[in-house]
Amino acid sequence: MPFIAPRFKAACSLSPEWAKACNEVVMGIGDIPSGANLGFIYISDILVDDLSSILAYLRKKIGIENWSGTVGIGVAATAADQLGRISAQEIYDAPGLTILVGAFPVGSFQVFESGQVETEEGIKLVVTGEGVERWLETNTPYLSVVHGDPRNYDLPLQLSSLAAGLETYLVGGLSSSRSDLPQIANHLTESTVSGVFFNETAPAITGLTQGCSPIGPKRRVTSVDERKIFSIDGRPALEVMKEDIGELLARDLSKIGGYIFIGFPVEGTDQDDYLVRNLMSIDTSDGSLNITEEVEVGQELFFCRRDNEGARKDLNRLLDAMRARLPSPPKAGLYYSCLGRGQALFGPNSEELNVIRQEFGDMPLVGFFANGEISHDRLYGYTGVLTLFY
Incomplete structure (x- = not known):
């Protein structure tokens, strides 16, 4: 069979020094996928003060201009280390840098952030960013990967309004940190919501698993x-x-x-x-x-x-259902899980992530443990939200 170069790659580092961590994930990525044009970054909050430097380093070293991501008290990845060894890792209370880079169809996505305006009906969320308005004029964002600020009291209502206004399906999570709560939308921001819009030429499916x-x-x-x-x-x-x-x-x-x-x-x-x-x-x-x-x-x-047995059963239900919906094997994934899941619910040794790995193998996957999970147009708790690109 002919060799097909991967469209996606993921890498992970546990180094406490940001420059060394960046170098290790660059080595873990190895050869950049041809046409790679979008990257996701998730860091543990121990590295939060270095996020600006991390973004600048990776943009220059990897050569991708478009980036999205945020911070979590824990991060997760099925990814390669600097030696090319692939493993599933859930990283808590330790330095952690995870990245996913991918080659998406040209014009299929748009990085965005949000602002707020006062209207007669109250505060309204509006999307901003370079090229966003022009992209939305000719594209329908059927899927939106989003990161939210948990300090915003009106966020559930604003997520619902955003999903309805753009006729988009939201997936993502709220940043979690013991200090600052930055997001990445090609630069550092503390928007109510930021992320990436995708049109139908970037095929993906998504699903939610309950922890209770x-x-x-x-x-x-x-x-x-x-x-x-x-x-x-x-x-x-x-x-x-x-x-x-x-x-x-x-x-x-x-x-x-x-x-x-x-x-x-x-x-x-x-x-x-x-x-x-x-x-x-x-x-x-x-x-x-x-x-x-x-x-x-x-x-x-x-x-x-909330118990281990019920959570495992429902996660396996989700994975079975997603496999049945996939027209071809998944190429990469994003996973946003609640802080109350992971080690607290599934046990040590990255067991939650390994359940996904057992189903889909060494597929590149990154994500973080969130202050709340976003699916469709709602804010959930104690859930896991999985998105697969194929």
């Missing part, structure tokens, strides 16, 4: 004050929760922290999609539950649990 599994039936809120739920199905909310989580946990509610959550079904989806929100506190005096989402009377919800 529903327990008990769907129920309906019957009394609430913003984030404080007093009654569900006409009964005290705490009483209903105890019934659904089971007698063992109900006897010792101190054990449910980080294990029991609230799920909200997403209306209008063609699958059993749901948003997971945290249970913040319990008031035993009035039987109410405080959560991290404003709720309305009549809204449906259910209780769910």
Whole structure:
């Protein structure tokens, strides 16, 4: 069979010195794919102060002008090191630099960032950047890879507005860091959202995997004050929760922290999609539950649990479904996973990423552990969002 040169390559370095880390990923990439015109950079927050230098170095050394990316408390990659050895790595609390470079069809993408303008309806998100307006005049961004600022309270509404306004499908994650929260949109920015628009000539598929599994039936809120739920199905909310989580946990509610959550079904989806929100506190005096989402009377919800078995099962479901949808083997991937997943849910030794590697082999893949995950037009939690280019 004839040799087909790869269109994508990924590399990873764990060096604490930014210049050495850059040199190692350049060596890991090796021969740049012919026609390479777009790169993604994800760094752990230990290297955040060096991101400007990293971007300038890689742009000059690799010769690609267009770059997108951000910072994460953890980063992930199935990639080569400076010796060309490929492995799947989830890097936490350590220096980490991961890059993916690819040759996309000319004109198929546009790097962008966002600004905000005041309108009669309130604050509106607008996309900006060199060439963006001209590109959007002749292209429909069927897919948008995005990075968001978790400090923006209105971000969920603005993501929904952006997706609807451009008729695009969003995938991505919110930056995570113990210090600064920069994004890359050909330069460093702290936009509400930045990323890359793709038109239909850059074929890709995407999917979402949940980290929490529903327990008990769907129920309906019957009394609430913003984030404080007093009654569900006409009964005290705490009483209903105890019934659904089971007698063992109900006897010792101190054990449910980080294990029991609230799920909200997403209306209008063609699958059993749901948003997971945290249970913040319990008031035993009035039987109410405080959560991290404003709720309305009549809204449906259910209780769910976060565990390794359920998360692995759903990740394998996603991978099977994506393989069935692919018309040809994937060439590269981007993966955005929640900070509450990874080692915290799947265990050590990069087990979450290795599940993907077992399905798709040594496909170049990079990503980071996010403060929230973006899929379609919504902000999720405890999920993983996988995008595959083919």
